[in-house]
Amino acid sequence: MDHHKIIHIDMDAFYASVEQLDHSELRGKPVAVGGNSQRGVVAAASYEARKFGVKSAMPSAKAAKQCPHLIFVPPRFPRYKELSNQIREVFFEYTDLVEPLSLDEAYLDVTENKIGLNSATLIAKEIKQKIKERTGLIASAGISYNKFLAKTASDMDKPDGLYVILPDTAEDFVASLPVHRFHGIGxxxxxxMVKAGIFTGKDLRKKTLEDLKLRYGKSGQYYYNISRGVDTRSVQPVRETKSVSAERTFEDNLYDMADIRTEIDRIAHISFDRYKRSKASDGHTITIKLKYADFRQITRSKTLEQRINEEVPFVDLALSLMTEDLLNDDGIRLIGVGISNFRKDEEPQKPSQLTLEF
Incomplete structure (x- = not known):
């Protein structure tokens, strides 16, 4: 069977690394990108800060207690976007099959590539080196025959990692992988799963498809497949755009409105960046998605008469959709922000009221 050659590139501590790149006095020191207020939240942490247990989505007050010498710096999204553009230029030197996931990570299908190199590992090495030479930043790369394994591989040897999962080693790799290391299992x-006696991929593989669907709903099929190293999703650089969005699943649930708004602000910036990079320039509907700890999901949206074309108003509107009545005692585990309803302005449509969808 012919296998695809997929690379997942993930920039190491991207926001924090950019701050250390641009400000020499921050290099080698614990840095957190985010607000240094009692109700602030960490957007990104340098590896020096991570040694103290500081991580993204952590309340700033908690991060400061865990790392008393932590240096907080405000985010600079225009600068992050500038460097992200340079990094993506490197990707396109090797393949047009590039699927960006955010400013700091992307999938590449290099099965057939522009330089005629047969080794995906050598291509990944070249990409890492070019990124370092052109931006001064460090990337980790995962290489395998599908997206799930490539994504998992890129996280195995950070920072500055290069990890390969070959077809003949994938089964053993997945079998020994702890379930918390599986991409897609929060x-x-x-x-x-651990409470149910499922500790590794081997344990997960013992479960039938019916059992997994009963336990985990629609996600059961995905868990069944990845426990066997199966992922049929292709790298999708070009598609008919029906919506553009970004979302984040948090390691720790969010309960505080200020923290939630901080995350919506950050995710909205990423979503708008993807929107501007897409060929869609005539979106009219803004949506936020919330998934609670019990996996119940809601969306709230607003449709505008005019097209969405400016970032600050878009972010402000996304924030306005988050109201106190959406808070939940069990906390929020995922937030998404999206743009949809692409149509030309000459095709009038009445603006809808705020909607709450279940």
Missing amino acids: KVTAEK
Whole structure:
């Protein structure tokens, strides 16, 4: 069977690394990108800070207690976007099959590539080197025959990692992988699996498809497949755009409105960046998505008469959709922000009221 050659590139501590790159006095020191207020939240942490347990989505007050010498710096999204553009230029030197996931990570299908190199590992090495030479930043790369394994591999040897999962080693690799290291299995689900006696991929593979669907709903099919190293998703650089969005699943649930708004602000910036990079320039509907700890999901949206074309108003509107009545005692585990309803302005459509969808 012919296998695809997929590379997942993930920039190491991207926001924090950019701050250390631009400000020499921050290099080698614990840095957190985010607000240094009692109700602030960490958007990104340098590896020096991570040694103290500081991580993204952590309340700033908690991060400061764990790392008394932590240096907080405000985010600079225009600068992050500038460097992200340079990094993506490197990707396109090797393949047009590039699927960006955010400013700091992307999938590449290099099965057939522009330089005629047969080794995906050598291509990944070249990409890492070019990124370092052109931006001064460090990337980790995962290489395998599907997206799930490539994504998992890129996280195995950080920072500055290069990890390969070959077809003939994938089964053993997945069998020994702890469930909390599986991409697509969040912290809460991993804890539930452990309580059910599922500690590794080997344990997960013992479960029938019917059992997994009964336990985990629609996600059961995905868990069944990845426990066997199967992922049929292709790298999708070009598609008919029906919506553009970004979302984040948090290691620790969010309860505080200020923290939630901080995350919506950050995710909205990423979503708008993807929107501007897409060929869609005539979106009219803004949506936020919330998934609670019990996996119940809601969306709230607003449709505008005019097209969405400015970042600050878009972010402000996304923030306005988050109201106190959406808070939940069990906390929020995922937030998404999206743009949809692409149509030309000459095709009038009445603006809708705010909607709450279940």
